[in-house]
Amino acid sequence: MRYELPLIFDLLKSSLSISGTTQLHALLITGASLADPFLASTLLRSYATNDDILSARHLFDGIPQKSVLLWNSMIRAYAKRHSFAHAFFLFRRMQSSVVKPDNYTFACIIRACTDNNDPNGVKMSHSCVFHYGLPADPITSSALVSSYSRLGHECDARKVFDQMLQRDLVLWNVIIANCGYHGHCREGLELFRGLRCSGQKPDGYSLVGLISCFWDPCFLPLASGVHGFCLKGGFDSIEHVNSSLVSMYTRCKCFDSAYKFFQNLSFPDLVTWSALISGLAQVGKCMESLALFRKMNSFRKKADEILVVSLLSACSFMAAFKPCKELHGYIFKSGMSSDISVSCALIDSYIKCGFLEKGFSVFKLMPEKNSVTYNSLICGVGLHGLGPKAIYLFENMLQEGFIPDQATFSALLCACCHSGLLKEGWLYFRRMKDEFGIEAKIQHYVYMVKLLANDGRLKEAYDLIQAMSIPPDSGVLGALLFGCSLHGCSDLAEEVVQRIFEIEPRKTAYRIVLSNMYAAKDKWGDAKILRDDILEKGLRKIPGFSWIGVV
Template identity: 50%
Template sequence: MLLQFQLLHLDLSKVYQSLSRTKQLHSLIIKTHLSPDPFYATRIVRFYAVNGDLHSARKVFDESPSRSVYLWNSIIRAHAQAHKFDHAFSLFNRMVRSETKPDNFTYACLIRACSDNFDLEGLRLMHCGVTVSGLGLDSICSSALVTAYSKLGLVDEASRVFHGTPQLDLVMWNSLISGYGNFGFWDKGLELFSMMRCMKVVPDGYTFVGLLSGLKDSSLLSVGQGIHGLCLKSNLDSNDHVCSVLVSMYSRCRCMDSAHKVFSGLFEPDLVTWSSLITGYSHSGDYEKALFFFRCLNMEGKKADPILIASVLAAASQIANVAPGSEIHAYVLRRGLESDVMISSALIAMYSKCGFMGIGTRVFKIMPEKNIVSYNSLILGLGLHGLAAEAFRMFNEILRNGLVPDESTFSALLCACCHSGLVKDGREIFRKMRKEFGIEARAEHYVHLVKLLGMEGRLEEAYNLILSLPEPVDSGIWGALLSCCDACGDSELAEIIAQKLFESNSEKSAYTVMLSNIYAGDGRWDDSKKLRDYITERQLRKTTGVSWIKGFSRSA
C-alpha cells in the first residue's frame, strides 16, 4: 500500500500526464478515498486541463467538498487558458463570495486573461481588485499588470505600475520595453534600457527583441546596428529569436545585405524569419531575390502562409513576368489554398498587371467567397486594361451584394477613368466618394483627378484644385500635374510646379527628367542640359520603365 501511495505521488508530481493516464490516476484516487483532499483534486484538475478536457476538470472541481486556493486557481486558469473567459470570471466571482479568497496568482491569471481577450474594462477591474486586496506592491501582480497594459498599448499605465513597484524583475523590464517598441515609442524603450543597465540588471534575449521591434524605419538603421552590436557583446548572436528579429529589423530598414548575413547564420530559420527576408527584398525592389528565396523556402519543405504568398505574388507582378506568378498559382492549387480570399485577390492583381486580364477574371469568378479586396483587385485590373465599363459594372455589383466600398475601391475607379479619359465620370465618382459614402479624399485620389483634368488640357483648373488643398501638398499630386504639362507641352506652368516640388525637397529624378524633356521640347536646350547635369551630379536615378510583358512562352 505504501509503495502504491509513493508511486501515486510520483505520478502526480509530474507536469504532464496523458488523458488515459489521468483517468487511471483519478480512478485510483477515488478508490483510495483521497478525492476529498483538495491537493489530489488540484493535481487531477490540472492534468485534465492540460489535455483540454475541461468538462472532466470542472466535474472534479464541482464534486470537491473542500476547495483550497490552489484548486480555485487551477480551475480558473484552466478556463482562462482555453479562452473561456466568461467561465473564468464567473468562477472568480464565486470564489470571492466563498470562504477562500483570491491570492496574487488568482489575480495574475485573470489579468493575463484580460490582455488575451483585449478586455480593457476587465483589466481595470482586476487592477482595482489587486489594490483593494492589498496586493498593489506584489511583484507577481505588478508584473502581470505591466505585461497586460503594455500588450494593450497603454504604456503610460504600464509605466505607472512599473515605477510604483519596489522590486522589479526582468520580466517587468522586458514587458515595458516591448510595449514601448510595439507601439512606436522606441526612444522611450532605449531610455528604459539605459536605466536598466545603470541598475546592473542583465538583459536577456527578450530585452533585445523588445528594443528591435520598435525600429520600423530606415532612418533608425544606425540605432538598430548599435543594438545588434550589444547583442554580439552579450553573446546572443546565436539566439534564434534575437536573430529572427534582427532579420526583420534590417529588412524593414531596407538593409538587405545585413538581413541576409544574419539570416545565413541561422541553423534553421522559422517561417517568420523567411517571411521577413522575402518581404524585405520585395519592399526594397529586389523582386528577383524575393522570388528566389521563396523557391528556397519551398525546397526546404516549409509551407508559406497566405500573407507570404500574397507578398511574392505582388513581387511577381512588379517584374511583369507571369511565369513565376503562374508557378506560385500552381503551388496554391497543390496546397488547396485557392479559396483563400487574400491569395485569390493577389492572383487577380498579378495576372492583370502581367497582361493576362482574362485569367485574372476567371480567378475572380471561381472564388467561393468575395470581399471588397478581391473586387478592388479586379476593378483596378480592368481599369488598367482600359475596360472602364466593366469596372463600373463590378462597382454596381459591389453595391448589390451589400459590400461597402472603401478608399481603394474609389482609387481603382478613378484609375479606370484616367486610362479611358472619362473626365465626367471621374468627377462624379469623386463626388460620390465624398458626399454619398463619406470617404475623405487621399493623395492617391487627387493624383487621379488631377491627371483626368490635366490630360484633357484643363491644366489651370487642375492647378487651382491643388492650390485649394491644405498644405503640405503631397509631391505625387504635383508630379501628376507636371506629367500633364509634359504631355501638353506647357513649359511655363511646368516651371512653377517644378519649383513647388523642389521646395518640398522632393528628390525624385523622374520629375527632373520630365522638366528636362519639357525644356527640350520647347527648344531650351541649355536649360535641359543643366537639369541633366544636375541629375548626374546628384547621382539621381530614374526607375527604368518596363515596356514589355513576359508571358508563358513568348514576349508580347
C-alpha cells in the same frame, strides 16, 4: 478500502487520460475527500487538460466551500479554451463571494483580456489590482507589463515597469522586446543599459529583444555595436541570436552581412528564411529573393502565407510571369488557395504581368470572397483600361452584400481615370461620401483632378484643389500640372509648380515638365533657367526604363 493521499497526489501529477481522470474522481468521492484544495484543483485541471470542460465545471459547482486555488483553476480552464465570457463571469462571481482574488487570479484574467484583444479589460483589471492592494506584486505587475506590451500600449507598460520594485530578467526581456516591436531603438538601448546596471546578466532573449529594436538603416552603426557586444559576450554561438542578427541586417538593408550570417546558421528557421527573402523582395532584389526561396524549398522548409504574399509582390514589381506561375503551383500544392490574402496577391500579380484572364480565373475559383478581393480585381481591370468592367465589378460587389471602403473607391476612380470616364468618376466620387459616408483622401483627389485636367477642365480641377478638406500634396498638384502640360496652359502651370516647390523643393520631374512647356512655346530663356537650376542644385531625374519578358 482506504487510499493514501500521497499516492493520489502522485497520480494527479502524472498525465491522465479522460477515462483515468473520471475513475480517479469516482475513487476520491468514495474513498477520500475532495475538501483538500490542491486535490480538487488538480483534478479539475486534469479534466480541463483532457478538454472536458463540462466535467470540470460540474466538479467546481459541486464543491460548497471553494478555495482561491479552485477558483483560479476554473477561470484558467475557461481562459485557455478562449471561453472568455465564462472566465470573466466567474471572476465577477468570485469578487462577490467570501473568497477574494489573489495575484494569480489577476495574472490569469489579465492574460485572458490580452488573448481576447481587450485593452479596456486590462485597464479595468489594473484598477481592480489597486482595489485589492496588489499594485506592487511582481506576478501581477509582470502580467500587466506583458499585456500592455502585446496590445500596443507601450506607455502603460513602461509606467507599470518603472513603478516595480522587483524586476526579474524575464520582465526586463519583455519590456526590451516591447521597444523592439514598436521600433524604439534608443529606448531599447537605455533599458538594456538599465538591465546591466541592475546587476543582472543579460541572456540570449535579452539580446534578441534589443536586436529587434533596429528597424532603420540610419541605426546601422548602433546595430553593429550591439553585434560586437554579442561577439564579445559569446552570444554569437546561440542560434536564435544569430537568426535575429540576420533579420536585423536585413531590415537595415545591409544584405551582405545578413547573408553572411545566414550562411553560418546550422538550421535557419522559417522566420529567418522569410526575413531575408522578404527583405530582398522589398528593396527590388526580386530575382535574388526568388532564388533564395527555391533554395529554401530544397531544404524542405514550407513557406507560410505571409512569405508567399511577399514573393508574389516581387513578381508584380518585376511583371515576371514565369515565377508567378511557379508560385501558383506551389500555392495549390501547399493548400493555400483558400487563403484570401494569398489569392488577392496572386490576382494582383497575374494582372500586373499582363494576364488579366488568369487573374479572373483565380477570382472565380476562390471559395470565399471579400471586399479586399474585389478591390484587387477592380484595380487590375482599371489598370488595363477596362473602366466599364471595373464599374460592373463594383456594382456586383454591392449586390453580393460587401461594403466598399476607401481602397475600393481608390481602385474605382483609378479605373475611371485610365478610361477617361469623367461622368462616372464624378458620380462615384460623390457616392463615396453621400451614400457610404467615406471622406475623400489624397489618392481620391489625385484621380479626380487628373480626370478633370486631362479632359481640359483645368479651372474645375483647380477649384476642386482649392475646396479640398485636407492640404494638397505634390501628387494632387502634379496631376493638375500634367493636365496643364497636355493642354499647353503654361500660366497655370507656373503657379502649380511654385506650390509644388514649397512642398517638395527637390522634386525634379515637375521642373522638367514646366521646362518642356516653355520649350514648346519657344520660351527658351525660361526653359534654360529651369534646366540650369536643376544642375546647380545637383538634382537628378530618375530615368525610366522598360523591358520585354518572353513567356
